[in-house]
Amino acid sequence: MEQFVVTFARGFGSGGKEIASRLAADLGIHCYENRILTLASQMSGLDENVFTEVNERIRSTGGFSGFLRGLPRSRQYITRNDEFVSDDTLFEYQKKIIRDLADTESCVIVGKCADWVLRGRENVVSIYIEAPRDFCIKRTVEHMKVTEETANATIEHTDKYRADYYKYYTRGNDWNNPVNYDMTLNSEKAGIDNCVQIIESYLKIKQLI
Template identity: 70%
Template sequence: MVTFARGFGTGGKEIASKLAKELGIHCYENRILTLASQMSGLDEEIFREVDEKIRNKGGFASFLRGLPKAKSYIARNEKFVSDDKLFEYQSKIIENLAETESCVIVGKCADYVLRGNPRVVSVYIEAPRAFCLKRTMEKMGVTEEVAAATITQTDKFRADYYEYYTGGNYWTNPVNYDITLNSEKVGIEGCVDMVKHLLELKGLI
């Protein structure tokens, strides 16, 4: 089991996907939202709206109240009232995945949820701002201004989310992870190889 945390534009998701493909295992990111949706009975789009974000006013309950009354899932899920509940669903799914299969999980505070599990390797991917800007502009086809705003906003959401659900831990603190890699210096393929090597050293592959 490998968990990935990543700065926006670093290539962390690509690294995670390549690693999973080379190891012949599943890579979970948004698929966890699908599973959480199935577990709760709520529409998956609701989970996507608050994924790795902290809402300052009202949490999930406020968000649900703002949806059209005609949505049948609102009436039958009145007890689903907070982002905390979403995190609870996700955590249960992550714990179950760790117990039942070898896989790669991207985001969702998976490193924290699975802390103490000796069969889990946690990875943090970071890179210089210029590198992230260039990748974001190329991948999204946007201007430097839009790319910069996207990186800043997304990383803030991820940092706030991590701090809130881990009881105050700082998202980019290398102490939280088994290994931290600079994707510009190491390269996408190099990061994959280094994580594989760490898995070998720990006897996990």
């Protein structure tokens, strides 16, 4: 096949984004996550912030990183009063971008329900990365420089948003159901580097690389 796509769903703090980025670097292809929002903004003519606000159900000025940076470091929990957001029109733009990418180049796509958007395509491999909570907390504390309490609350809330987002846009499917994916990996047990190698081995078995 001329091109292939690897999609990633990931629990917050599991290292899924890092695994996706490393895989893309090894294979010499692009890794798309927030850049999809930029492309959708350019296609629609709408401000990119509009897409950021509904990105996997996280609504906060400046995106999720800005949201985290604004939290007190000693805070014990995160209070969210934002209304549940689902903008079908914006999601349609994202779907078109994802499908256009799959039609034109080999790439890695993180999140955005890409596995469901591209379902049924023989040149698409879908991956789900998860890990025990303690491992995710430790990584979040190290990477985001927050307390364990804030890390735990952030993981819980973010994963809930992602699950709700996925369920809404995939017509009731469960985000963390392993049957939705070609492969589910525990990044703590396998290790970040080994996850990359395992996925590459699977791509070779599928004769995509």
